[in-house]
Amino acid sequence: MNHSCTNASEEPVWSTNGKTDSAKHAADFPSHCETVHENVPQLVVTCDSSRIELEAMRISGLSIGSHPDEESICSDSGFGGSPASLLLRKLSNASSSVLSPASSFEENEDDRSCLDEVPRSVTWKKPRSTGTSSPLSVPPKKPQPWVQVVGHAGSFHAGDYGMLLKRYTEGEQKCLQRLMEDSLRPFVPGYHGVVQRAEQDYNMMDDLLTHFNSPAIMDCKMGTRTYLEEELVKARERPQPRQDMYEKMVDVDPEAPTAEERALQAVLKTRYMQWRETLSSTTTLGFRIEGLKKADGVCNTNFKRTKSREEVMQALQDFVGCSALILKGYLRRMKDLRLVLETSIFFRTHEVVGSSLLFVHDSTGKTGVWMIDFGRTVPLPPPLTLDHRTPWIEGNREDGYLWGLDNLIDILTDMLHLT
Numbered sequence: 155m156n157h158s159c160t161n162a163s164e165e166p167v168w169s170t171n172g173k174t175d176s177a178k179h180a181a182d183f184p185s186h187c188e189t190v191h192e193n194v195p196q197l198v199v200t201c202d203s204s205r206i207e208l209e210a211m212r213i214s215g216l217s218i219g220s221h222p223d224e225e226s227i228c229s230d231s232g233f234g235g236s237p238a239s240l241l242l243r244k245l246s247n248a249s250s251s252v253l254s255p256a257s258s259f260e261e262n263e264d265d266r267s268c269l270d271e272v273p274r275s276v277t278w279k280k281p282r283s284t285g286t287s288s289p290l291s292v293p294p295k296k297p298q299p300w301v302q303v304v305g306h307a308g309s310f311h312a313g314d315y316g317m318l319l320k321r322y323t324e325g326e327q328k329c330l331q332r333l334m335e336d337s338l339r340p341f342v343p344g345y346h347g348v349v350q351r352a353e354q355d356y357n358m359m360d361d362l363l364t365h366f367n368s369p370a371i372m373d374c375k376m377g378t379r380t381y382l383e384e385e386l387v388k389a390r391e392r393p394q395p396r397q398d399m400y401e402k403m404v405d406v407d408p409e410a411p412t413a414e415e416r417a418l419q420a421v422l423k424t425r426y427m428q429w430r431e432t433l434s435s436t437t438t439l440g441f442r443i444e445g446l447k448k449a450d451g452v453c454n455t456n457f458k459r460t461k462s463r464e465e466v467m468q469a470l471q472d473f474v475g476c477s478a479l480i481l482k483g484y485l486r487r488m489k490d491l492r493l494v495l496e497t498s499i500f501f502r503t504h505e506v507v508g509s510s511l512l513f514v515h516d517s518t519g520k521t522g523v524w525m526i527d528f529g530r531t532v533p534l535p536p537p538l539t540l541d542h543r544t545p546w547i548e549g550n551r552e553d554g555y556l557w558g559l560d561n562l563i564d565i566l567t568d569m570l571h572l573t
């Protein structure tokens with residue numbers, strides 16, 4: 155018999171806009187431990203905690219190996235409750251850079267985090283718009299620090315109740331909303347609408363780390379192209395050379411800039427992105443490892459030059475630690491994802507650029523893979539659709555996402571044969 159699912163004393167302060175508000179609904183999960191899905195099987199909560207966990211994992215895509223985690227999702231955890239303080243702590247010696255003037259987020263000094271551990275906080279206010287619920291929102295037994303592997307530092311707040319706040323962009327909100335109605339829903343963090351905190355809007359989504367213990371995490375940026383076609387057009391019409399990107403470029407390869415770029419001491423963002431693509435495995439394999447954190451806490455974001463199949467395989471080997479169990483879990487999930495991607499309406503009708511697959515596993519053998527980061531995912535003008543495998547030529551909008559996933563699956567399959 156599990157404990158009651160209620161935890162009323164720790165409920166955050168919510169003010170709703172009076173509409174049906176699933177952000178509010180999400181906050182109620184710890185009390186009700188119940189969530190309804192239109193497109194995926196419903197999570198039926200009883201007091202049988204093991205059943206709840208397995209059901210939630212089945213729906214949300216967690217796979218478990220031979221050492222099932224005994225932690226109950228629906229438990230009285232004493233979870234959270236700490237005051238809202240966001241402490242970003244740099245945990246690795248990975249290269250960092252000065253914030254570019256052109257960057258979207260001014261408050262960051264270090265724009266590329268290696269890995270931050272963020273204690274949870276409770277006071278979210280003003281859910282503004284509706285989202286939907288997800289089984290991953292049910293809290294775990296004890297609070298786990300949220301860890302950011304790569305991406306813009308300062309864009310995230312980790313919250314209680316298994317929620318993560320990411321600095322709001324309309325484009326990402328639209329994608330997350332559409333994804334909640336798409337067959338891809340089990341492969342993306344559940345989306346719960348917009349909340350405001352210290353005058354800043356955030357998209358609220360499931361924290362995918364919630365149900366792991368000391369997880370190993372890896373971020374792989376998918377696709378053969380990491381900038382949008384529209385950015386290329388803009389760069390031609392209104393070129394805005396960036397000094398910060400020039401500096402990042404010469405840090406890695408002093409010979410990389412052209413004579414003109416050297417004279418300017420600046421490069422266009424699209425040029426920088428293309429250079430990053432060819433330096434890494436993006437162009438040749440259709441994905442690249444952005445960063446990873448192993449279960450022992452070791453963090454590595456030094457993959458800018460990880461390019462060949464062998465180098466990528468070595469890095470993946472280091473991440474999974476030669477565990478056949480973990481490899482099998484990841485492969486199963488990626489093959490499931492591929493099947494769904496091949497039929498998803500959302501995927502067919504969007505250019506998916508700069509999006510990552512987040513791999514998470516822990517020592518219990520639990521694994522999960524989710525699509526994250528839809529900040530650069532845009533709808534295509536109808537009736538255009540993509541197969542995500544055809545090579546890109548400017549104008550066809552292809553992004554190579556599925557080709558990259560094919561390659562990633564092949565590599566992991568080879569690794570499994572070698573174990």
Ligand SMILES: Nc1ncnc2c1ncn2[C@@H]1O[C@H](COP(=O)(O)OP(=O)(O)OP(=O)(O)O)[C@@H](O)[C@H]1O
Nearest residue numbers: 301302303304305306343360361362363373526527
């Ligand atoms: N839903 C989530 N659950 C847990 N961790 C997440 C989630 N979303 C993002 N993260 C963490 O934050 C990191 C950055 O995420 P994301 O790619 O969305 O940020 P970004 O700032 O938009 O990145 P980019 O620099 O590529 O634009 C990921 O590598 C992962 O560690």
Ligand SMILES: O=P(O)(O)O[C@@H]1[C@H](O)[C@H](O)[C@@H](OP(=O)(O)O)[C@H](OP(=O)(O)O)[C@H]1O
Nearest residue numbers: 254256257258266402423427430508529530
């Ligand atoms: O990994 P690096 O070499 O540090 O380069 C960054 C990376 O390509 C990010 O994906 C990109 O953010 P977007 O995907 O949001 O464009 C960012 O652009 P930015 O500096 O304009 O934020 C780049 O600086």
